[in-house]
Amino acid sequence: MVTLVLPTGSLHEPTLRLFDAAGLTVHRQASRALRAHVDFPGIERVVFGKPREIPGLVADGVVDLGLTGTDWIEESGAKVEVVHEFQYSKTTSAGWRVVLAVPVDHPARTAADLPAGVRVASEYPAIARRYFEEELGQEARIVHSHGSTEAKVPDLADAVLEIVETGDTLRHNDLRELVVVRRCAVQLVVATQADPVVRATAEKVALLLKGARAATEHALLTVVAPADCWDRVRQELPRYWWLLGGDPETVVAQATYELRGVAEAITRLTQAGAVQVVETPMRKLVTA
Structure with a gap:
């Protein structure tokens, strides 16, 4: 049976x-219990861990799959395989x-403007060293921070390498x-040599x-149109749509739309002759 680890923190x-x-x-x-369960076949138990610990826990086989950040996978150097990436954070949907x-x-306007030996505080010393040494070819003194990194300037550091959501x-x-060093997301990971059962479970969860x-990014539109307007209305539907039925005088169809385009879609459908458009929120939109 499979053990899943979920992140604590933000x-x-x-x-x-x-x-x-x-x-x-x-x-x-x-709410603070560190063990849990989900009603899903194949997952025996759920545990919680710090995002920085999760890549190592998965790679070492302590747990079977988990969610963590791109940053901590790189920082830890753990050998894991990404099953899927999800764009969200504590405060944003990105x-x-x-x-x-x-x-x-x-005075610096680019990273190259920083002087040799600049002191950089970071919770990501490995990423910081790799960035300065391998990507910039520049000398820097990395100050390993264990929190409140921003407060270390100017007494303990000249700059920080830190995570940002809103700024x-x-x-x-x-x-x-000064510069974006890495763009990160949440990643569902398994060990590189994961058991086929674990990998299959991870794919189902993903x-x-x-x-x-x-x-969360789509809505379902139900469109009712007179039969004599249907050809015009059909031209305004997206690539994938389906008929629900109707009668000799009426056609009823459904389609999914991205939320950002729903208002315009409703306008165009009614202008084409639809007499009713119903927008319905969705719980899941699964594409196999």
Whole structure:
């Protein structure tokens, strides 16, 4: 049976919401309990861990699959295989960035403007070293930070290499983004030599999570049109649509639309002759 590890910290709540939307509600005795279960065949238990620990736990076979960030997979160097990537973070429906930032009054405008031996504080010393040594070919003193990284400037560091979602934390600490070093997302991972049963379970979980994510970005439109207007209305439907039925005088069809295009779609459908358009929220949109 399979053990799944989910992240604590900033990814904890959005991950639980995603699993709930996917029909994989995580059940536990208390909100801070570190063991849980989901009603899904094949997953025996659910545990929780820090995102920085999860790649190693999966790679070492302590757990079978887990969700963690791109940043911690690279930082840890753990040998894992990505089953699927999901774009979300604590405060946004997108991923996050690892950026190099300096005080707002710093003269540097690019990373190359920083002097040799610049002190850079970061929770990601491996990524920081790789960025400066291999990508910039520049000397830097990496100060390993274990939290409150922004506060280490200017006394302990000249710059920071830190995660950013909205940029508010940088601004509140009088720092400005110099360059994006990495773009990150949540990744569902298994060990590189995962058992076929584990891999199959991971694929099933990924399918349901993808369906839940896709549903938040789409809506279902039910379109009712007179038969003599149907040809014009049909031209306004997306590539994939299906007939629900109707009668000799009326045609009823359905199609899915991206939310950002729903308002325009409704307008075009009614202008083409539709007499009724009903928008319905979706729980899952699964594409095999």
